[in-house]
Amino acid sequence: MNGPDGRDIRGVRLFDGFLDAAAQAAMVSDVRDIVRAAPLIAPVTRRGQALSVRMTSAGDMGWITDRGGYRYAPRHPSGVAWPPIPASVLAVWRTVVPDARTPESCLVNWYAPDARMGLHQDRDEGDFDQPVVSISLGDDALFRIGNVARGGSTESIWLRSGDVLVMGGAARLIHHGVDRIAPGTSTLLEAPGRINLTLRVVS
Numbered sequence: 128m129n130g131p132d133g134r135d136i137r138g139v140r141l142f143d144g145f146l147d148a149a150a151q152a153a154m155v156s157d158v159r160d161i162v163r164a165a166p167l168i169a170p171v172t173r174r175g176q177a178l179s180v181r182m183t184s185a186g187d188m189g190w191i192t193d194r195g196g197y198r199y200a201p202r203h204p205s206g207v208a209w210p211p212i213p214a215s216v217l218a219v220w221r222t223v224v225p226d227a228r229t230p231e232s233c234l235v236n237w238y239a240p241d242a243r244m245g246l247h248q249d250r251d252e253g254d255f256d257q258p259v260v261s262i263s264l265g266d267d268a269l270f271r272i273g274n275v276a277r278g279g280s281t282e283s284i285w286l287r288s289g290d291v292l293v294m295g296g297a298a299r300l301i302h303h304g305v306d307r308i309a310p311g312t313s314t315l316l317e318a319p320g321r322i323n324l325t326l327r328v329v330s
C-alpha cells in the first residue's frame with residue numbers, strides 16, 4: 128500500500144507522485160541553475176570507459192569519476208565550488224527522512240534517451256545509517272532493485288516524474304540500477320530524457 132511511509136519494495140520506499148506538476152517544474156528550474164553554475168560532465172571510469180549518464184552535483188561534495196577513479200570532490204572539475212542544494216530539494220529530504228542528518232551532496236544525473244546505469248551499490252559514503260533519497264523528473268525509468276548481497280533475483284519498477292525513492296535502513300546498500308528510460312513519456316522537460324537527483328550524507 129502507498130501510505131505515509133510510501134510503498135515498500137524490498138525495503139526500498141517509493142513515494143509515487145510525491146511532487147505535483149508545479150513542484151516538478153520549479154525543481155527543474157532549480158536544476159537548470161545548478162547546471163549553469165556547474166555544467167554537466169561526461170564521466171569516465173578509471174579505465175577510461177564512458178558512463179552513459181551526464182553528471183553534476185550540488186552541495187558541499189560532488190560525486191565524480193574520471194581517470195583518477197571515483198570519489199567525492201569539493202569542487203567541480205572546472206574549479207568552481209558546487210552550487211548549494213536547492214531549498215526545493217532539501218524540503219523533500221526533510222519530509223521523507225526527517226530524522227536523517229542534512230545531506231551534503233545532491234548528484235544530478237542526466238539520462239538522454241539511450242542512457243542507463245548498471246546495477247551497483249551506493250557505498251562511497253562514510254555513514255550507512257544515513258539514507259539515500261532519489262528524485263525522478265522527466266521520462267519514466269525502469270529501475271531495477273536487487274539485493275544487498277551480489278546476485279540473486281531482482282525486481283523492476285517504473286519510476287515516474289515526481290516519484291521519490293528512499294534507500295535506507297536494511298536497504299541502504301541494496302543493489303540498484305536503471306535499465307532504460309522510456310523517451311517521450313513525460314512532457315516536463317523540453318527534450319526527451321530524465322533527470323535524477325540523488326541526495327546523500329557523505330561524511
Ligand SMILES: O=C(O)CCC(=O)C(=O)O
Nearest residue numbers: 234236249261305323325
Ligand atoms: O537514476 C536513478 O534513478 C538512480 C541513480 C543512482 O543510482 C545513482 O546515482 O547512484
Ligand SMILES: [Fe+2]
Nearest residue numbers: 247248249303
Ligand atoms: Fe545508486
